[in-house]
Amino acid sequence: MNAADQPLDITLAMKETAEAVTRTMDRWLALPEGPEARVVEAMRHSALGGGKRLRPFLVMESARLFGVSDYAARQTAAAVEFLHCYSLIHDDLPAMDDAETRRGRPSCHVAFDEATAILAGDALLTLAFEILSDPDTHGNPAVRADLCRGLARASGHRGMVGGQMIDLLAEKEPNLDIHSVIRLQRMKTGALICFSAEAGAILGRAGEPARHALHSFGQELGLAFQIADDVLDHEGDAETVGKPVGRDDEAGKATFVTLLGLDGAKERAGMLADQAAVHLEHFGSSAARLAALARFVIDRKA
Amino acid sequence: MNAADQPLDITLAMKETAEAVTRTMDRWLALPEGPEARVVEAMRHSALGGGKRLRPFLVMESARLFGVSDYAARQTAAAVEFLHCYSLIHDDLPAMDDAETRRGRPSCHVAFDEATAILAGDALLTLAFEILSDPDTHGNPAVRADLCRGLARASGHRGMVGGQMIDLLAEKEPNLDIHSVIRLQRMKTGALICFSAEAGAILGRAGEPARHALHSFGQELGLAFQIADDVLDHEGDAETVGKPVGRDDEAGKATFVTLLGLDGAKERAGMLADQAAVHLEHFGSSAARLAALARFVIDRKA
Numbered sequence: 001m002n003a004a005d006q007p008l009d010i011t012l013a014m015k016e017t018a019e020a021v022t023r024t025m026d027r028w029l030a031l032p033e034g035p036e037a038r039v040v041e042a043m044r045h046s047a048l049g050g051g052k053r054l055r056p057f058l059v060m061e062s063a064r065l066f067g068v069s070d071y072a073a074r075q076t077a078a079a080v081e082f083l084h085c086y087s088l089i090h091d092d093l094p095a096m097d098d099a100e101t102r103r104g105r106p107s108c109h110v111a112f113d114e115a116t117a118i119l120a121g122d123a124l125l126t127l128a129f130e131i132l133s134d135p136d137t138h139g140n141p142a143v144r145a146d147l148c149r150g151l152a153r154a155s156g157h158r159g160m161v162g163g164q165m166i167d168l169l170a171e172k173e174p175n176l177d178i179h180s181v182i183r184l185q186r187m188k189t190g191a192l193i194c195f196s197a198e199a200g201a202i203l204g205r206a207g208e209p210a211r212h213a214l215h216s217f218g219q220e221l222g223l224a225f226q227i228a229d230d231v232l233d234h235e236g237d238a239e240t241v242g243k244p245v246g247r248d249d250e251a252g253k254a255t256f257v258t259l260l261g262l263d264g265a266k267e268r269a270g271m272l273a274d275q276a277a278v279h280l281e282h283f284g285s286s287a288a289r290l291a292a293l294a295r296f297v298i299d300r301k302a
Numbered sequence: 303m304n305a306a307d308q309p310l311d312i313t314l315a316m317k318e319t320a321e322a323v324t325r326t327m328d329r330w331l332a333l334p335e336g337p338e339a340r341v342v343e344a345m346r347h348s349a350l351g352g353g354k355r356l357r358p359f360l361v362m363e364s365a366r367l368f369g370v371s372d373y374a375a376r377q378t379a380a381a382v383e384f385l386h387c388y389s390l391i392h393d394d395l396p397a398m399d400d401a402e403t404r405r406g407r408p409s410c411h412v413a414f415d416e417a418t419a420i421l422a423g424d425a426l427l428t429l430a431f432e433i434l435s436d437p438d439t440h441g442n443p444a445v446r447a448d449l450c451r452g453l454a455r456a457s458g459h460r461g462m463v464g465g466q467m468i469d470l471l472a473e474k475e476p477n478l479d480i481h482s483v484i485r486l487q488r489m490k491t492g493a494l495i496c497f498s499a500e501a502g503a504i505l506g507r508a509g510e511p512a513r514h515a516l517h518s519f520g521q522e523l524g525l526a527f528q529i530a531d532d533v534l535d536h537e538g539d540a541e542t543v544g545k546p547v548g549r550d551d552e553a554g555k556a557t558f559v560t561l562l563g564l565d566g567a568k569e570r571a572g573m574l575a576d577q578a579a580v581h582l583e584h585f586g587s588s589a590a591r592l593a594a595l596a597r598f599v600i601d602r603k604a
Binding site for chain 2: 035036038093113116118121132134135153155157165183187
């Protein structure tokens with residue numbers, strides 16, 4: 001029976017994927033014997049302690065469209081999530097956003113210390129590339145190299161890191177316009193979400209139209225996700241969200257809510273989610289779970 | 303004329319390689335238009351501001367043994383040096399070694415700020431994998447994937463990052479024995495030096511014996527290098543060395559000098575350099591520059 005024929009419970013589907021990918025992540029983080037075990041404990045604290053696993057879900061579901069083996073998809077999903085976790089650890093550092101909680105737990109530098117947190121982030125980033133380049137992940141070296149390249153380009157200074165740099169500078173620049181905020185978010189969170197959606201096409205050696213459709217889906221989804229994040233930061237409560245809320249408002253930072261208003265932001269997120277779903281028409285009913293995800297990211301409460 | 307037939311001036315050879323690889327590194331660090339330019343400026347500050355370029359020299363010289371194109375070797379050398387530079391930026395952070403100078407200039411967080419330095423390190427690490435996985439670096443995807451995997455394994459929590467974790471913990475543990483200090487250094491600096499020496503064999507699709515010989519050469523060389531570093535830290539002056547000296551002694555840290563004595567450390571470094579050269583016999587006279595490098599690392603004053 002095809003997944004698309006089943007009654008669709010997106011929350012359950014995400015939970016099952018999260019559990020499967022977390023098991024794969026756990027296997028990559030076996031504790032070594034020596035004193036360096038401390039950095040692996042910190043990696044485990046931040047990587048295995050909850051999270052929606054949105055990016056792994058995108059990898060797994062896009063891979064499913066091309067008949068990619070579950071194993072290859074799970075390894076790739078684990079790599080992407082490790083990379084995401086590294087970015088959270090470093091973003092939370094005192095010199096950056098100085099956040100004490102993450103996913104409802106103490107952030108890495110609070111649970112350990114700053115030096116260990118910096119190293120844990122570095123090691124998770126490196127591990128992502130170790131997994132993607134491992135022959136065990138995919139037998140075709142062109143796939144492995146393409147995965148490494150796609151991840152690196154999404155997450156380096158022209159992508160995620162560049163976006164975080166702009167975000168830090170933006171705190172001193174509250175007059176950012178909507179175009180600047182969109183560019184910032186496309187780099188900071190959008191690029192990795194796009195890569196996650198495209199990863200299945202890379203794994204499946206799919207043609208340019210399919211890859212392009214998934215890339216466009218990822219772009220709209222990523223922006224919708226970020227707008228929903230700003231809405232949650234504005235009206236959510238810290239316990240449900242799992243991290244401090246209202247900090248952007250306090251800092252007087254330009255967000256989608258300050259720029260578009262609360263209703264305007266919600267409306268824009270809804271439009272983007274609809275547009276995201278349109279790109280999936282390329283794949284017919286087999287992309288039903290990805291389409292459901294687009295609604296999920298704007299309706300979520302955490 | 304074969305390089306081995308020329309009178310050998312290792313300092314000049316290293317300088318020429320350093321200049322060529324630095325030009326390649328410069329091209330990878332073009333300043334973007336947006337505000338994220340700040341992180342690229344920080345990357346440029348730390349990556350283009352001097353350094354012996356020992357690891358690039360190892361890559362270039364090992365590649366030469368297998369007739370690898372200069373272009374592929376230079377790209378790979380740039381990637382390895384970017385990775386090394388990231389590790390220096392993060393090691394110098396206040397939460398880590400808290401070093402204010404590096405290569406005779408202000409360290410990255412002093413010249414910029416902590417947040418920018420963390421991001422610059424992250425971006426250099428990521429860029430290394432972007433370069434190695436780029437089809438422009440090498441036409442064979444198996445070579446690109448193998449380079450990514452080798453670099454990731456050398457520099458992650460089972461390699462360089464794990465070694466730095468042990469090193470930080472060792473400051474509270476001055477009673478490390480020689481075996482623990484050797485293990486620490488093999489991880490912290492040895493693994494990346496080994497990879498640099500092996501990279502030419504990966505680029506040239508060389509067989510296991512050649513790869514093994516270069517790996518063994520890198521192991522001895524890396525340890526000799528580190529012992530020489532401890533000797534310099536003990537008896538060098540900060541201006542020549544380009545970074546603070548005597549800090550290990552002040553901290554009461556176990557080093558090769560405290561464990562073996564000054565003369566013992568020098569003797570051990572010399573033995574290791576000789577052993578390193580023995581592994582090169584596999585390649586005959588074409589490895590003369592690598593053999594000269596083994597002497598250079600223990601005779602250097604900076």
